[in-house]
Amino acid sequence: MATTTVGLQRTWxxxxxxVLVAAVLLAWVLIWVPARGVHTLGLxxxxxxxxxxxxxxxxxxxxxxxDSSPFFLYFFNEIRAAVDSLVxxxxxxxxxxxxxxxxxxxxxxxxxxxxxxxxxxxxxxxxALLAAAGFVFFGLQGLxxxxxxxxxxxxxxxxxxxxxxxxxxxxxxxSDRFHKLVTPVLDFMQTMPTFVYLAPLTxxxxxxxxxxxxxxxxxxxxxxxxxxxxxxxxxxxxAVEASESLGATGRQKLTGVLLPLSKGTIVLGVNQTxxxxxxxxxxxxxxxxxxxxxxxxxxxxxxxxxxxxxxxxAIVVMAVVLDRVTTAAGNRVRQTGRAARFRRxxxxxxxxxxxxxxYLSHTYYWAAEFxxxxxxxxxxxxxxxxxxxxxxxxxxxxxxxxxxAITYALLNPLEALLVESPWWLVGAVAVxxxxxxxxxxxxxxxxxCVALLIGTGLWQDSMTTLxxxxxxxxxxxxxxxAVGVWMGRNRFADRIIRPVLDAGQTMPxxxxxxxxxxxxxxxxxxxIVAAVVFAAPVAIKIVADGVRAIPAATxxxxxxxxxxxxxxxxxxxxxMARPSLTLAANQGLIYxxxxxVVGGLVGAGALGYDVVAGFSQGQLYGKGLxxxxxxxxxxxxxxxxxxASSPSKGSN
Amino acid sequence: xxxxxxTATAAVTALALTAxxxxxxxxxxxxxxxxxxxxxGTFNLAVxxxxxxxxxxxxxxxxxxxxxxxxxxxxxxxxxxAWQGFGTGEVDAIVENWGHDDLKKKYIDEQKTAVAAxxxxxxxxxxxxxxxxxxxxxxxxxxxxxxxxxxxxxxxSESGDKGQLLDGDPSFVTNDEALVKNLKLxxxxxxxxxxxxxxxxxxxxxxxxTPLIGYFxxxxxxxxxxxxxxxxxxxYETGCDADxxxxxxxxxxxxxxxxxxxxxxxxxxxxxxxxxxFTWTNDDQNVVAKYIAxxxxxxxxxxxxWVEANPDKVKAWLAQ
Numbered sequence: 001m002a003t004t005t006v007g008l009q010r011t012w013x014x015x016x017x018x019v020l021v022a023a024v025l026l027a028w029v030l031i032w033v034p035a036r037g038v039h040t041l042g043l044x045x046x047x048x049x050x051x052x053x054x055x056x057x058x059x060x061x062x063x064x065x066x067d068s069s070p071f072f073l074y075f076f077n078e079i080r081a082a083v084d085s086l087v088x089x090x091x092x093x094x095x096x097x098x099x100x101x102x103x104x105x106x107x108x109x110x111x112x113x114x115x116x117x118x119x120x121x122x123x124x125x126x127x128a129l130l131a132a133a134g135f136v137f138f139g140l141q142g143l144x145x146x147x148x149x150x151x152x153x154x155x156x157x158x159x160x161x162x163x164x165x166x167x168x169x170x171x172x173x174x175s176d177r178f179h180k181l182v183t184p185v186l187d188f189m190q191t192m193p194t195f196v197y198l199a200p201l202t203x204x205x206x207x208x209x210x211x212x213x214x215x216x217x218x219x220x221x222x223x224x225x226x227x228x229x230x231x232x233x234x235x236x237x238x239a240v241e242a243s244e245s246l247g248a249t250g251r252q253k254l255t256g257v258l259l260p261l262s263k264g265t266i267v268l269g270v271n272q273t274x275x276x277x278x279x280x281x282x283x284x285x286x287x288x289x290x291x292x293x294x295x296x297x298x299x300x301x302x303x304x305x306x307x308x309x310x311x312x313x314a315i316v317v318m319a320v321v322l323d324r325v326t327t328a329a330g331n332r333v334r335q336t337g338r339a340a341r342f343r344r345x346x347x348x349x350x351x352x353x354x355x356x357x358x359y360l361s362h363t364y365y366w367a368a369e370f371x372x373x374x375x376x377x378x379x380x381x382x383x384x385x386x387x388x389x390x391x392x393x394x395x396x397x398x399x400x401x402x403x404x405a406i407t408y409a410l411l412n413p414l415e416a417l418l419v420e421s422p423w424w425l426v427g428a429v430a431v432x433x434x435x436x437x438x439x440x441x442x443x444x445x446x447x448x449c450v451a452l453l454i455g456t457g458l459w460q461d462s463m464t465t466l467x468x469x470x471x472x473x474x475x476x477x478x479x480x481x482a483v484g485v486w487m488g489r490n491r492f493a494d495r496i497i498r499p500v501l502d503a504g505q506t507m508p509x510x511x512x513x514x515x516x517x518x519x520x521x522x523x524x525x526x527x528i529v530a531a532v533v534f535a536a537p538v539a540i541k542i543v544a545d546g547v548r549a550i551p552a553a554t555x556x557x558x559x560x561x562x563x564x565x566x567x568x569x570x571x572x573x574x575x576m577a578r579p580s581l582t583l584a585a586n587q588g589l590i591y592x593x594x595x596x597v598v599g600g601l602v603g604a605g606a607l608g609y610d611v612v613a614g615f616s617q618g619q620l621y622g623k624g625l626x627x628x629x630x631x632x633x634x635x636x637x638x639x640x641x642x643x644a645s646s647p648s649k650g651s652n
Numbered sequence: 653x654x655x656x657x658x659t660a661t662a663a664v665t666a667l668a669l670t671a672x673x674x675x676x677x678x679x680x681x682x683x684x685x686x687x688x689x690x691x692x693g694t695f696n697l698a699v700x701x702x703x704x705x706x707x708x709x710x711x712x713x714x715x716x717x718x719x720x721x722x723x724x725x726x727x728x729x730x731x732x733x734a735w736q737g738f739g740t741g742e743v744d745a746i747v748e749n750w751g752h753d754d755l756k757k758k759y760i761d762e763q764k765t766a767v768a769a770x771x772x773x774x775x776x777x778x779x780x781x782x783x784x785x786x787x788x789x790x791x792x793x794x795x796x797x798x799x800x801x802x803x804x805x806x807x808x809s810e811s812g813d814k815g816q817l818l819d820g821d822p823s824f825v826t827n828d829e830a831l832v833k834n835l836k837l838x839x840x841x842x843x844x845x846x847x848x849x850x851x852x853x854x855x856x857x858x859x860x861x862t863p864l865i866g867y868f869x870x871x872x873x874x875x876x877x878x879x880x881x882x883x884x885x886x887x888y889e890t891g892c893d894a895d896x897x898x899x900x901x902x903x904x905x906x907x908x909x910x911x912x913x914x915x916x917x918x919x920x921x922x923x924x925x926x927x928x929x930f931t932w933t934n935d936d937q938n939v940v941a942k943y944i945a946x947x948x949x950x951x952x953x954x955x956x957x958w959v960e961a962n963p964d965k966v967k968a969w970l971a972q
Contacts, residue, residue, distance in 0.1 A: 046829065046896060288727045301847070513846075525809070608845070
């Protein structure tokens with residue numbers, strides 16, 4: 001419903017529009033009353049449509065021809081071998097016993113020293129200390145080897161993502177046509193649920209590091225491409241023109257002007273790629289990816305919340321370390337670009353220290369294997385366990401009441417409206433809303449999405465999922481505005497809350513599913529809560545940045561004019577941060593949609609369950625694939641309507 | 653500046669000095685047998701994601717490594733992907749298979765990349781269960797004929813005005829929607845979506861004495877913690893589930909079996925012989941599953957504990 005609120009805020013500009021939107025919605029309810037229950041296009045979870053059967057057949061044919069087709073022998077097998085050897089090399093280096101030795105090439109001391117040194121060189125003192133502390137923490141958790149496996153796989157995926165992503169991003173930055181072509185592909189890569197392509201990937205690239213890496217990079221590459229393109233496109237025209245007037249060739253323009261000026265944004269792309277890659281750790285473990293994800297999945301089998309939490313915490317720490325280091329490196333690139341001269345001797349000295357540590361960790365057991373007598377992992381797991389148990393026993397009555405209140409008051413009526421309406425009614429409302437809020441193009445896109453949704457054979461499930469998505473996105477925006485404004489106005493609050501947001505974004509959902517299930521039962525509401533935990537941090541961060549970016553002079557003049565804090569927020573800060581609010585709604589929505597599948601694991605049913613079941617049962621494979629496509633279509637439809645309704649087209 | 657350099661140099665020297673005390677890598681020979689390994693080679697064992705399976709795999713892997721000197725590579729995979737691995741040569745054996753007639757048809761009959769390797773000795777039961785407190789308080793609830801009487805109790809925010817039947821781990825086949833319809837039960841199937849969700853639901857229901865009826869299965873480690881009570885549906889007879897839409901009978905008893913890749917079977921190595929000979933009871937599996945799930949032993953330690961307590965059974969497998 002973010003679309004309508006955006007519309008309502010614009011009363012002053014185009015009067016009548018909110019009234020029309022309200023009229024459309026009212027007409028919907030009025031027609032729904034007599035028409036409810038007909039043409040709802042329901043499909044039982046065990047039933048399939050011809051499309052689903054056909055997709056099954058395609059999958060079978062590919063599997064049957066794997067060993068004979070030259071396409072496989074010379075194309076996929078080659079890619080697989082290359083990726084496998086890269087990741088295996090990284091694992092040999094830091095994670096697994098290798099080259100006939102009982103330990104990896106670099107032991108814990110060496111890895112900590114090298115990571116700290118590299119962080120110091122590129123990012124500075126503080127990130128370097130944080131990195132060293134974070135990596136020692138993995139050892140203390142008793143998860144050194146798992147963490148290094150995860151790091152190796154993540155690095156492998158990130159390196160390949162950047163090797164492919166940055167050149168593609170440059171191309172998309174230079175060519176409008178390619179940019180238009182690649183954007184929907186990137187949308188698709190980011191919203192198609194991973195569960196859908198895990199099984200086909202293992203068919204193409206076999207079981208092993210290669211499949212896990214490729215699954216990861218499909219999700220992780222888009223930010224690198226998008227942000228590189230965005231960086232190049234944001235270079236001021238004047239700079240480009242100046243170089244052109246000096247007679248620079250295309251190549252000189254790129255290396256002399258465009259790339260240097262967009263370096264900061266490209267580093268941000270690297271940062272986002274790393275974060276995305278880390279968010280795939282647990283899912284990749286379902287196809288035997290080594291590392292922390294396996295620990296989480298195994299713990300979930302026995303509902304061992306503590307152990308899962310311990311491993312999840314390691315993933316969060318790794319994400320925070322890599323985020324802070326790359327962000328600091330990005331800021332430094334933006335500010336100076338070159339190391340100050342006086343650092344040179346220090347560079348050499350610390351380089352030697354790191355090299356000595358690396359040598360020691362290669363040679364001596366004490367520096368190679370993290371001492372396991374100082375573990376705090378068990379303690380961490382136990383305390384997480386007791387917190388979870390306490391919550392389940394003492395809080396669940398209260399949380400059950402909250403769940404019921406929101407489900408009966410908000411979710412059930414909305415779902416009834418969407419699910420029980422005939423398909424043509426919902427379709428007409430969507431197209432009308434697109435027409436009212438957007439352009440001809442958004443009308444065409446919306447109509448096409450509605451038609452394709454019907455084509456997937458999963459219309460009713462899509463509507464159930466849509467109802468949950470709308471409620472979750474509304475909650476995300478509520479939190480985004482409330483907490484985001486607070487953080488934007490208060491530096492101290494920002495400093496306290498931001499790590500919590502990082503944890504919400506990177507803690508694998510599998511870790512908190514069990515406590516959530518105990519608190520809210522296996523329901524759609526649990527799925528909504530899980531989605532909000534994951535999506536709200538993004539929205540909050542974007543809103544906070546938007547509020548902070550408002551020029552100090554504006555705020556001061558408002559204060560001088562005697563406005564209260566409330567007036568300040570509602571009359572100045574929120575209206576001025578509106579582009580950020582739109583972007584927050586857009587990203588919040590995409591993040592909510594990416595949790596649909598996790599929702600399917602905790603009682604959401606509908607599309608999420610279809611995808612999960614399709615991953616688990618062969619005869620449902622085609623249906624799962626169709627459900628994945630339906631999620632993508634919902635995302636495109638909502639995004640285009642929302643984006644069309646905002647005055648400044650939100651960039652992503 | 654100078655000071656920094658001095659401290660750094662001092663640090664390097666200190667590091668180099670402290671190092672002298674430690675044990676060098678490579679001084680002591682790497683433990684591990686290379687003698688038996690040649691005979692057995694590498695054994696790729698799929699590990700499907702549930703604890704019962706892990707118990708089977710743990711014991712087979714332990715015996716293969718300790719008694720036969722195999723190098724066992726365990727691969728954590730979902731069933732579908734594990735079966736797929738037979739064709740690509742990445743998986744040698746699956747050691748607890750629940751039915752999966754469609755996969756048998758595809759990989760054993762059509763692609764001919766897999767072959768059956770006998771039963772595990774475990775019997776799988778699928779059905780509807782209630783928490784023990786309900787069975788004690790309402791003894792007649794275990795007969796499906798009485799379920800409509802209790803439907804109102806099972807109402808939740810998810811089931812509208814009907815009773816909620818909490819279904820599914822998506823990995824398992826379910827006929828529940830057809831059953832509800834054909835037995836004319838006033839229930840709505842709600843898809844929990846994962847084993848974790850089902851177990852948590854039953855745990856909470858027993859702890860807080862709230863009503864719950866749901867899909868579950870044995871053998872399962874959770875039943876050692878909470879003895880759920882099965883509701884009897886109309887008896888299963890061969891063929892009564894032939895038409896999925898018309899099912900009105902209980903689930904069949906699953907005879908759990910082992911599947912291996914064709915190549916692995918043809919090679920007829922020691923690991924294959926072990927897999928083929930492996931068989932044990934539900935009680936055996938429950939013990940090992942309990943070691944893993946409740947006592948938090950590693951798979952290897954759990955297997956060791958059981959093998960040392962049951963030398964005769966292990967001997968019998970190896971004798972064949």
